[in-house]
Amino acid sequence: MKEEVQKIVAESLDVLRRKKGLASNSREIEITIPKRREFGDFSTNVAIILASELNKKPREVAELIIDNISIEGRNLFKKIEIAGPGFINFFINEKAITSRLMEIERLGENYGKCNLGMGEKVLVEFVSANPTGYLHMGHARNAAVGDAISNILNAVGYDVIREFYINDIGRQMELLGLSVYRRYEELFGIKKGFPEDGYWGEYIKDIANEIRDKRGKELLAEEAFEQEAIDYCKDYAKDRLLGEIKKDLNDFGVAFDNWYSEQNELHKAPSEVRGGNRIGAIKNELMLRDALEEKDGALWFKASEFGNSQDWVLVRKDGKPTYFFSDITYHYDKIKRGFKRLVDVWGADHHGHFSRLLAALRALTLNDFSLEVILIQFVRLIKDGQEISMSKRAGSYLTMREVMEEVGRDVMRFFLLMRGSESHLDFNLDLAKQESSENPVYYIQYAYARIGSVLEKAKESELSPSKEFVNLLSLPEEIDIIKKLLTFQELVRESALSLAPHKLVFYLQEIASNFHVYYNKIRIISEDLELSLARLYFVSCIRTVIRNGLRLLGITTPERM
């Protein structure tokens, strides 16, 4: 509807341009929905903007624009006003509004979708947690946001691939293996001292126990020969923990299209580019571009020559590549796989990584791509009004699974999506556990279920929603809700453009609230048959929007509550 208003104003400007030779402005005409009812359904500031260019008074310009609006345009509006410093306010005809319900009904599940992305491939990488422990609430937030963004991008016409990068090689994995092995030794009374920067969590002991149950004391070895045993522990623990991660995410309702193993894809897989493995190929590429330098026995990327603040090590003294190097190769590979648009969801503590990664990709002379990184701020868990402290290394943290079991998947997803990613998020366990109106998830789901219940009731009396009488919908509540329903498509687009699912959350809360108010005030099924049919049609459209919105967030829509 907004586009139509925009078009009408644009046409008027065209006419003016021809008649009066007004200076053309290439700027897009801004149409907004005013906050205040007195300012109409749509408003534009073009007259104010143009006034200074034309050296006329804004209100005079506004009058000219209004005078040249087409007949067709006039039919859409009930009233057009000039207000304040020169805003033009448009008031839409009620009939034009109610008839739009048909579009919602016709599109059904597709209402809200569009073809903005035109089928372009997008790779959304998220969670990508190291398989060294259980997922915690930070990962959960990352998962909820990454998944919702994927859904939203998909809805606006992108071809989305969800990918999880498995960091299954490197120092942290070595530490994991060693930690498990030391715990294993302890089971046989051998105490060699636990690595200070190892993994201290209780789950390491559990894994050690499992290994003992499987292999007995077979793995015990003299210090000089223990590497093989440590490797075994490492692989065993990795498989175990990755299995847990996959299970958690699956139970959370996140389905990755691709699990990308660093070890298999970057170290083992041969490179398509110039022989060797992928990571080796990147080294060659960077060498050719004179971006590398040997120093102190390590290999450095001269990032400072590519716009970053300092140089970084790519290959350690011991010959092993750093995480940075792997990540460069990984992102290079993403682009080579045909993705021109990359979206990464990271924990906020990784923000420093972004510019150096860009510098490296630039050094590789990759230009035709975009990398958008969503930095997720931390989650604080609040229980009994108190913050629960968490430390991954020490192993003292509430896992994603524990919280999910306590509050349920829908509540968890919703709470994690309630805030903008750049805001710290307080996850209030006390509120999350409440099954009442104070819990916003239930509030929205309840609106959905209530509508379903009304439709059921109607069915019993053999009434079914009908578009035939939508013109009877004339209460201000009805008109207002329909107007809001009609902004859904644009809202989805906006959420996609800003990669911000929380906008959808707020929208759904408003729609649900509007419906509950309406429900309490207005009888849907009444003596008036035609009006009843129209209202049933109306509420079923509300239900469609709530359903489509919740689906994008990955939240279920229970038929009964």
Added chain:
RNA sequence: GCGCCCAUAGCUCAGUAGGACAGAGCAACGGCCUUCUAAGCCGUGGGUCGGGGGUUCGAAUCCCUCUGGGCGCGCCA
């Protein structure tokens, strides 16, 4: 020290490609179930948009500066 993020009602946060008297939820208090689900609704209060400058017809939104928080600045990831 340098860099990034944040600061809006008692609490948790929306609103930031500038727009017309600043919003929601929670918390507090008082009401509403013989009528389509009370996981609901109605009513009441509550803010120098961290401080100070600047740009603009117009600033919570843009620029500068200060203050107070969080995070980063590894041959960890």
